[in-house]
Amino acid sequence: MSDDIEGLLRSGLAERAEAAPSFDDPGLADLAIAGAGRIRRRRRVAAAAGGAGLIVLGAATFAWNPLIGHDRGDGNLTAADTSTVEVQNEFAMEFLIQEEDGSYNVLDQNGNTISFGVDEPIGNVYKLQSSYFSEAVSDVWTVSFDGDATAWEKPSADETYTRISSAGDRFAMITPNSDYSAEDYELLDVSLHEEAATETVGFTTNYAVTLEDWDATTAVFTTDLNSATGGSAGAYWFNDNLSLGLETVSAAGFEAAVLVDTTDPNNVCVSDLDAVGTASEREQCGPADSAEIRAQMVAAAGGEAAADPVPLVDTVITKSQAEFEFAPIEDVDFGVYQERYENAGEFWTDPGGAWQIVGNRGEDTWLLIDASGEEPVVSELEPPEGAVMPILSYT
C-alpha cells in the first residue's frame, strides 16, 4: 500500500499543480524589483538614522552588554547595530567571503583571510576541529587552516549527503541505495586531511534508521521504535526482525549502537556490539534517563575505559525533542524585525546554539539572534564586505 500511496501522491500533487491557473503576470518581475528597491531604501534610511534599532526582548531583561546603548529612562533599552568586529570578539565568528574575482576566502575571527579554493559551496561552510568543511555538487571539501584544500568525491552527486559528528572531528558521507531501502555510510576522520588519506570505515543500515551522532565507540541513530514497543521497556528484536544492519555498524568498529525513538526520544534501545561484526541478539529498550538503560549504554560502549556515551545520546535526544532547529526562537519576540525575519531566506545556526543569523545572501545586513545570554536578543548585524555566509563552527 505504501507504493500505492506514494504513487498517488506523485501523480495527485502533479495533477493538482498542473490544474493551477496560469500565472502569466508580466508585472511580476517589476514588482519584485520595486519591492527590493524599497527594502534597500528603508535600510539606508535606518542606517543614516544611526542604525539604532529597538531591542526586542522575550522578557524584561536584556543581557548582552556590548550591544546596549543607553537606557532612555522609559524602560526601553536601545541597541546599536552589531558590527563584524563585535561578533568576531564575542562569538569567534568567521565568514566566507566572495572576492570581486569570484574566488572565496575565509575571514577568520582575528581578521585574517584564508584562501578557500573550492568549488562553489552548495550549502553551509563548517569549521571542524582541524579544517573547514563544505560540500560542492560532486565533492566534499576539507580546507586546512592554512588553506590547503582536499576533495573527497561523493559516491553519488545527486544522492550523497553529509553529517558531522557533534564533536566536529568526523564527518560521514551517506548514500541511499536506489530503492531507498538502505543507506551506505562512509565515516571519515578529519585528522586524515593532512595525510590526504582515503582510509574510511563504513557500514550499511536500513533506511529506516538515521545516524545522528557518533564517537569512536558509540553510534546513535533515530528510528521509529514506538510502533513496536508502544514505549514499553524490555527486550526487543529490532535488528533481527527488521534487518537494521547493526552488525555492519559493529564491523565498522563500534562497540554500541543506541536507537532513539522519533515519537518519544526519551525511549531508546541499546545494542551491545562487539566491534568486529556481531550485534547483540536483542536490544534492551527503556527510558534513556533510567539508571538501568544508562548503565547498559555505558557497559555496551566498553565500560569506564571508553568515552561515556550518555552525553552523546542526551544531545541527540535534546535535538530530537526540539520543535525548532534553533530552540531559543520560541522565546523571541521580533518586534520591528518581525517582517525581516519572515522574509529571510537563509537561516544559519551556530552548532553550539549560541546564535542564529537570518537573512539572504548578498544583503548589506542580517539579523543576529544572540542566545548566549539569559534571554535571546535580536540585533542587526553588518557583515564584512563580500560576506556570503557566516561559518558554522564545531570548535
Added chain:
Amino acid sequence: MSEAKSSQDEEFREYVAARSAALHRAAYLLTGNWATAEDLVQTTLTKTYLAWSRIRTTDSVDAYARRILYNTNASWWRKRSNREKPTEVFEDKADHSRDFTEHSAVRDAMWRHIAVLPKRQRAVLVLRYYENRTDQQIAEILGISVGTVKSQASRALAGMRKRLGTPSAALGLQVEQGKAA
C-alpha cells in the same frame, strides 16, 4: 539607470517569465491557497532579486529561488505554528478539466487529507513527491535533520494509509470480507 543594471533587470525579467509559473505551482501545493501562494512567490522573487547580482552568473539561480520559496514558507509558519490551526479545507477553485471518476475522487480524498496535515509534514510531502527532492535536500531547505524528514514523511504516509487505506476504501466502496452478499 546604468546599462549594467538595465541588463541585469532584463535578465531577471526573463528568469521570472520562464520560472514564475513553476514557482506558483509549488507555492500553491505548499499553502493550499491561491492568494497566499501569490504572496509567497512575490516575496520569493523580491528576495531573489536582492541577491541577483551575486547569483545571476551561477548555474543555481532556480535552485536558489526555490530554496528561498521553501525557506520563506517555513519561516512564515515557524513563528506561527504553535498558534495556528491547520487549514480545515483547502481553497478549491473549480477544476473544469476534472471528471468525476473514481480516479479523481481518490485524489480529492488525498488532497483533503493533505489539507489538514501539519505544515511541516505538508512541506516534506511536496518536496519529496512533487519536487522529487532527496531527504537531505529537504532537510537543508526546511532546516531540520534528515531523521526528522524521514519521521515526518513516515507519519504523513501512515496517516494517509490509515485514512485512505486502499483507493476503494477512500471512496467507501470497500466491502468487508464475509459481509458481501
